[in-house]
Amino acid sequence: MIRFSGITPSGHAQLGNYLGAIQRWAAEGGEDDLYFVSDLHAMTTTHNPAKLRGLSGELLAVLIASGIPPERVFVQSDLARQLGALTWVLECTCSYGEAARMIQFKEKSKGRTGSRLSLLTYPVLMAADILLQGAAEVPVGEDQRQHVELARVLARRFNNTYGEVFTVPAAVLPPTGARVRDLADPARKMSKSARDSAGVVSVLDPAELVRRKFRRAVTDGGSVPEYLPEQRPGLANLLEIMAACTGTKPADVAAEYGSYGALKDAVADAVIETLRPVRESATALLADPGELDRVRRAGAVRASERGEHRLQSALRLIGAG
Template identity: 35%
Template sequence: MSTEQNADAPVSDALAESTSDASLDRTRARSQAIEAEIDANPSRFRVLTGDRPTGNLHLGHYFGTLANRVALQDRGVQTWVLVADYQVITDRDAVGEIQDRVLSLVADYLAIGIDPARSTIFTHSTVPALNQLMLPFLSLVTDSELRRNPTVKSEFEATGGRPMSGLLLTYPVHQAADILFCKANLVPVGKDQLPHLEQTRIIARRFDERYGRAEADRPVFPQPEALLSAATNLLGTDGQKMSKSKGNTIELGMDADTTAKRLKKAVTDADRHITYDPAGRPEVSNLVLLAALASGRDPHEVAAEIGDGGGGTLKRVVTEAVNEHFAPIRARRAELVADPGYLRQVLDEGNERANAVAEATLAEVRTAMGMIYT
């Protein structure tokens, strides 16, 4: 039996362990320490984050991850933002209106404050060297490891039982290439994403152990750490999980009137007295939280001010807060969408930077593997 097969079970345990209570406590503590280190020396860190261009970004994305990306950028952390266009086809048969969706995503990024002069926005499909890293990386994992990977399992379950594609099976390896091509050493994640980051750490470690760089104390790849986000999970307007396909989201690009109409139909309950009780009153509390996030206030304070005003007053308060907060973002987004040439320029420049870094990393990988022939 090979070394990799012998290591298979411990690796599987490591992936599962990454979301255990004890491991989460350690990750939270380390994340707090990293926050302090960012304040002291932000240039130490390089962040990789991004999205699949499968639809328009919404308020859940904004308050969950997007606003934090801008905050990290503004604190001086080098930030790489991936438009994961190749990952669109991990669980579907076609790419759809991919060009429009990619440009829409870039417009969203720029509108919320991602600065292309300080952050790099790029696409999978235009960085060949990034994707070529998958070949040596695939040799470092086993079929059974991938099938037991919690990320693969959850993504497969979300497909409704359709046959698993090879790309979906190797999804964690592609994500490892995303992170390691630019040698990112910090990845903002929620706890459900910790297994895929652990898989990346395993791949980085195995590469250096196999090709002798770890012993020389000059590894090719860092073992990236998690910045565990305190991401706010907002429900959709129907009280269910936010989903673009369900039409229960408020998109970043929606105008004020459409936002008001969506929120007017939002689910509440029969109790006119408004309280913030996420466990007992999830739908009402979700709207209270949205108003609080949009206005920068405490949700208990928002609820107390509404008091006996009922669902109608709550929806009015939420609508006003959301529309006020997003008015400048939407205005800027409208300007950007009207200038697709500029959006393409931003992508071109980001792709050029990404290609230069990816080619340098691939050259280092080939050197470590002894695959330089000139």
């Protein structure tokens, strides 16, 4: 069974990405699983090409530094020719209505007259990402579940219309509690694309910066730490982060500390130690661009070879090959 998932370089990898997804990919991944940097997905809105290229390399380094074997990682644009061809095949299988009803398209295009066509069609590209590699399971957040469902629909439709080529994938949602909230605004999740970075802890942030951000974290009212997620989401966020880093329970963490200051320092220490080996390894890899390029090329070759026969079968059956 192949698991397959990706991360978009819309910003620097942050703590929520690591605790909610990357750490799990490294710990649970099988030898046939693949994880990728979805740089083509970052082109659906205005972007800076040089920054995108840099963020893609940085994310690749973070994935490898987190313990995912290099042969299981690749960058999406390195398969652009295969993906472009398969996306066209799937667009010829998808209806306009199916693409237009995607929630993210509705939200991101609402009130805009200049939305890029790619904002409408990128769920079909996402389907091509998944189906090209024969993925059976796709770990995603709730916001991407609808896109995996589209991939399921298109796989079934193609198979039933032209012949069996694609595995029908299933979305796998993260465990409860994987969501990390912004330290400055607990009402929103921590995001690598946030405009204000004050409440966002990046994986590669130096230790003192991480400590500063936690000391300024919103903790709501109250006199002593208590785990009350609904009433005190800011404090609950700190407790959940500490629990995720130490393998404990948020309520048990709250019972250990009598003041917010002590708790914030303890959470900062736990996060710094959790991210330290990743930060050190990723920094070393980024300082050796030749090695990072070698790893990137090897990952691209493996992913390309794994998907080529599906692409050729799909083209042949649809009448194009």
